[in-house]
Amino acid sequence: MRALISQRLIILAVxxxxxxxxxxxxxxxxxxxxxxxxxxxxxxxxxLNILMGQAGQVSLGHAAxxxxxxxAVAIGPAHFGIxxxxxxxxxxxxxxxxxxxxxxxxxxxKGHYLAIATLGLGxxxxxxxxxxxxxTGGPDGMPVERLSLFGWRVSGSYTWYWVTxxxxxxxxWIALNLDDTPTGRAFRALHDSExxxxxxxxxxxxxxxxxxxxxxxxxxxxxxxxAFMNGFINPDQAxxxxxxxxxxxxxxxxxxxxxxxxxxxxxxxxxxxxxTVFHEYEHLLLGLIIIVSMIFMRNGIVPSLSALLSQRGxx
Amino acid sequence: xxxxxxxxxxxxxxxxxxxxxxxxxxxxxxxxxxVLSVTGPSSFLGEPEDKTLRxxxxxxxxxxxxGGKKIELVIYDDGGDANKARTFxxxxxxxxxxxxxxxxxxTGSTMAMIPVFEDxxxxxxxLAGAIEVIDPVRKFVFKTPHTDKMACEKIFEDLxxxxxxxxxxxxxxxxxxxxxxxxxxxxxxxxxxxxLIDESYGPRDSDMTAQLTKIKNTAGVQAVVxxxxxxxxxxxxxxxxxxxxTNIPFYQSHGVASxxxxxxxxxxxxxxxxxxxxxxxxxKLPENDPQKKVVTDYKQAYESATKQPVSTFGGHAYDxxxxxxxxxxxxxxxxxxxxxxxxxKTKGFVGTGGIxxxxxxxxxxLDLSAFRMLEIKGGDWxxxxxxx
Numbered sequence: 001m002r003a004l005i006s007q008r009l010i011i012l013a014v015x016x017x018x019x020x021x022x023x024x025x026x027x028x029x030x031x032x033x034x035x036x037x038x039x040x041x042x043x044x045x046x047x048l049n050i051l052m053g054q055a056g057q058v059s060l061g062h063a064a065x066x067x068x069x070x071x072a073v074a075i076g077p078a079h080f081g082i083x084x085x086x087x088x089x090x091x092x093x094x095x096x097x098x099x100x101x102x103x104x105x106x107x108x109x110k111g112h113y114l115a116i117a118t119l120g121l122g123x124x125x126x127x128x129x130x131x132x133x134x135x136t137g138g139p140d141g142m143p144v145e146r147l148s149l150f151g152w153r154v155s156g157s158y159t160w161y162w163v164t165x166x167x168x169x170x171x172x173w174i175a176l177n178l179d180d181t182p183t184g185r186a187f188r189a190l191h192d193s194e195x196x197x198x199x200x201x202x203x204x205x206x207x208x209x210x211x212x213x214x215x216x217x218x219x220x221x222x223x224x225x226x227a228f229m230n231g232f233i234n235p236d237q238a239x240x241x242x243x244x245x246x247x248x249x250x251x252x253x254x255x256x257x258x259x260x261x262x263x264x265x266x267x268x269x270x271x272x273x274x275x276t277v278f279h280e281y282e283h284l285l286l287g288l289i290i291i292v293s294m295i296f297m298r299n300g301i302v303p304s305l306s307a308l309l310s311q312r313g314x315x
Numbered sequence: 316x317x318x319x320x321x322x323x324x325x326x327x328x329x330x331x332x333x334x335x336x337x338x339x340x341x342x343x344x345x346x347x348x349x350v351l352s353v354t355g356p357s358s359f360l361g362e363p364e365d366k367t368l369r370x371x372x373x374x375x376x377x378x379x380x381x382g383g384k385k386i387e388l389v390i391y392d393d394g395g396d397a398n399k400a401r402t403f404x405x406x407x408x409x410x411x412x413x414x415x416x417x418x419x420x421x422t423g424s425t426m427a428m429i430p431v432f433e434d435x436x437x438x439x440x441x442l443a444g445a446i447e448v449i450d451p452v453r454k455f456v457f458k459t460p461h462t463d464k465m466a467c468e469k470i471f472e473d474l475x476x477x478x479x480x481x482x483x484x485x486x487x488x489x490x491x492x493x494x495x496x497x498x499x500x501x502x503x504x505x506x507x508x509x510x511l512i513d514e515s516y517g518p519r520d521s522d523m524t525a526q527l528t529k530i531k532n533t534a535g536v537q538a539v540v541x542x543x544x545x546x547x548x549x550x551x552x553x554x555x556x557x558x559x560x561t562n563i564p565f566y567q568s569h570g571v572a573s574x575x576x577x578x579x580x581x582x583x584x585x586x587x588x589x590x591x592x593x594x595x596x597x598x599k600l601p602e603n604d605p606q607k608k609v610v611t612d613y614k615q616a617y618e619s620a621t622k623q624p625v626s627t628f629g630g631h632a633y634d635x636x637x638x639x640x641x642x643x644x645x646x647x648x649x650x651x652x653x654x655x656x657x658x659x660k661t662k663g664f665v666g667t668g669g670i671x672x673x674x675x676x677x678x679x680x681l682d683l684s685a686f687r688m689l690e691i692k693g694g695d696w697x698x699x700x701x702x703x
Contacts, residue, residue, distance in 0.1 A: 033406075133493055138494070141423055231430050283354065
């Protein structure tokens with residue numbers, strides 16, 4: 001038990017340290033921007049990982065919730081005069097409610113059916129955002145009013161680096177703690193065997209639904225953060241490709257591993273930036289790196305590496 | 316043990332962000348940036364733009380550069396993703412330290428990048444279509460392609476000449492189609508146009524007979540207008556012929572102004588009219604046309620270098636690059652502020668898209684004469700003589 005707690009604290013401390021130290025080595029604010037994108041993607045991925053890695057359910061439409069969060073902070077202030085911070089919370093509530101309503105029937109589905117149902121949800125959301133151009137600005141997107149808190153206007157890559165970094169720390173802390181609660185244990189039981197979980201008295205449908213709602217709220221916050229950071233939002237962020245990207249981050253980093261989600265996000269966000277040097281071969285190399293890492297690190301980067309290292313340590 | 320692993324991995328992840336190479340900053344070059352959608356769904360726009368910029372920067376450098384300094388071009392591919400475009404925009408300014416930007420293939424990516432360039436006070440010449448880019452006018456943002464509003468006006472002008480005032484519309488729901496549809500609806504009353512029926516289709520739909528049948532069955536429709544780009548309009552055109560609607564005049568937009576549209580739509584494209592830039596009919600322009608030389612030269616240069624047919628999209632990049640180069644020559648400086656001032660003072664610049672006269676209130680500088688009304692005959696573009 002003691003070991004568990006300290007491990008959690010170490011992860012958080014290391015993450016905080018990395019966030020605090022990176023600015024000293026960044027040569028320009030472009031790096032702050034890329035790092036902020038990593039934090040935001042990681043936040044969404046940690047949420048999705050609770051659903052995928054811990055509760056063992058696939059969502060191929062997760063960008064829908066990311067989109068709700070993003071458009072909530074865009075539409076709320078622009079059309080209803082709601083303050084930005086309230087729109088942020090409203091987006092999270094909306095995401096949670098939608099996840100609850102939609103999750104109730106579709107989480108009864110299994111395997112491919114669940115994947116298809118969530119895929120449908122994602123496509124529908126992207127379609128609504130694209131066609132309701134009176135509200136959303138249509139396919140070209142819409143501007144987002146800057147977030148201001150107590151008269152302080154939150155803008156600039158530097159500021160957002162700290163805000164998103166803080167959000168990520170908070171999200172990581174919650175996810176790590178969740179692991180060790182009855183809910184977290186129920187999630188893991190679900191992941192290992194639904195039948196066994198049911199037999200020992202876990203309310204399978206309820207816990208699946210809980211995981212789905214938690215994941216939706218994470219994505220919503222990440223979406224809002226990105227919208228504020230960019231000052232502009234378009235339907236790509238709610239689209240299918242973005243859903244796939246989130247799933248890729250989770251799988252690449254390691255299912256069920258919170259640190260894995262952060263590492264996965266770091267790889268998937270920074271790699272395309274680093275590969276621009278190769279211009280025409282950029283996509284080829286990106287694909288190749290992902291394929292190779294999936295072949296040699298089947299459980300994801302973090303679980304595979306830690307297994308390898310602990311094996312070395314023992315022998 | 317386990318915690319140690321996590322630490323290592325996290326550090327590795329952090330360091331990865333620094334992996335991007337830091338280009339050496341030479342004093343004797345002028346750095347111009349560009350973010351284009353060279354891959355992805357908008358690659359048919361971005362690819363010719365990318366090639367055009369590379370061809371002409373090489374040409375300019377071979378001829379001695381601008382004011383004795385060579386141009387260094389930094390191009391990033393956003394893959395059609397506005398969020399990526401924005402990151403690259405930050406990179407161009409913060410890391411590459413460019414003094415100006417010619418790029419932004421789609422309206423979505425342009426709109427996402429505008430705040431970055433406005434904040435940094437770096438001139439940004441966009442290659443995107445929609446009018447939102449320059450309306451309202453932003454101090455550092457310019458653009459070269461005609462707006463969708465102008466395309467609507469040109470079509471309505473032609474309809475008015477033919478005494479047709481009751482129209483049906485069928486538009487794509489993609490960015491281009493939706494934006495142009497909105498502009499058409501807005502300017503229709505100015506030309507006395509009545510839109511009797513307004514249909515739409517998704518960018519990936521493969522059959523539009525249902526929408527067209529509705530238009531066909533609407534009494535009094537004298538002409539049909541189809542704002543859209545990509546494959547959609549070609550399918551609409553085919554369906555239009557299949558339903559035997561060719562007796563009703565049919566208008567496409569400048570969004571289909573490439574040879575591939577005629578190839579895709581085949582014989583069904585006969586008689587379709589559309590507004591397009593002079594570039595498409597360069598060889599058919601009269602000798603005294605002021606754009607004749609520019610468009611034939613560009614066509615020749617592009618086609619001999621790439622062995623591919625020229626498109627108007629690459630032409631937008633040509634216009635953007637030379638607007639910038641001319642402004643730099645006049646300013647005789649690489650100070651972004653001075654370059655911006657000179658771009659705004661552009662008068663009588665002859666580009667592939669038209670003759671550009673910028674002002675403090677007009678950061679596009681084209682008028683309706685920049686568009687030519689074309690009709691497809693015998694599988695090729697033909698100029699519609701004015702008054703017919």
